[in-house]
Amino acid sequence: AQSVTQPDIHITVSEGASLELRCNYSYGATPYLFWYVQSPGQGLQLLLKYFSGDTLVQGIKGFEAEFKRSQSSFNLRKPSVHWSDAAEYFCAVGAGYGGSQGNLIFGKGTKLSVKP
């Protein structure tokens, strides 16, 4: 069965430090992978997505992610964290159906806190 694992429930980093959020997936076919961010009281905002091609994907707000098929991973990175990055981050795999974007299977999320 398809699944997404985010091993870290809560991470705290200092402002200006680098960040890496881990994501491992289980999916039988070529995965379609996403990272979303959710601020308190907000819906989900797409940071980046991977469908095919270059395994290093650039997203919004200075985020990037690298797809590693051999490790079934899609880790999210940012070289320098800003206080406004404090939020909850969700990794998801897309289970496509009928040519349209199908349901997304989400991990349980990683809450990011940023120390001044």
Next chain:
Amino acid sequence: DAGVTQSPTHLIKTRGQQVTLRCSPKSGHDTVSWYQQALGQGPQFIFQYYEEEERQRGNFPDRFSGHQFPNYSSELNVNALLLGDSALYLCASSSRDRGFLETQYFGPGTRLLVL
């Protein structure tokens, strides 16, 4: 350009009652998906509507039903509410014609509390 909107923002119900949540998709989108996000969890897919029909369904009981209207807006209905139905309900919209590569846009959600 209005994004995905949902109403109401918050709702309190008691066990056994029925609830209806509403979603208006982003302009130009024709596909609506509903997700349930329990506290401390990631969103879970409930179902997806396109052309006024349910196209996909996640692992949710028949108490959860939906509808899509000709203007592409959608409703999520939950009957016989249980305490465990307390959650944030998220609506997402996309454009089926643009295929799988099209991004799903999420609304802010409706927070349902069942007492």
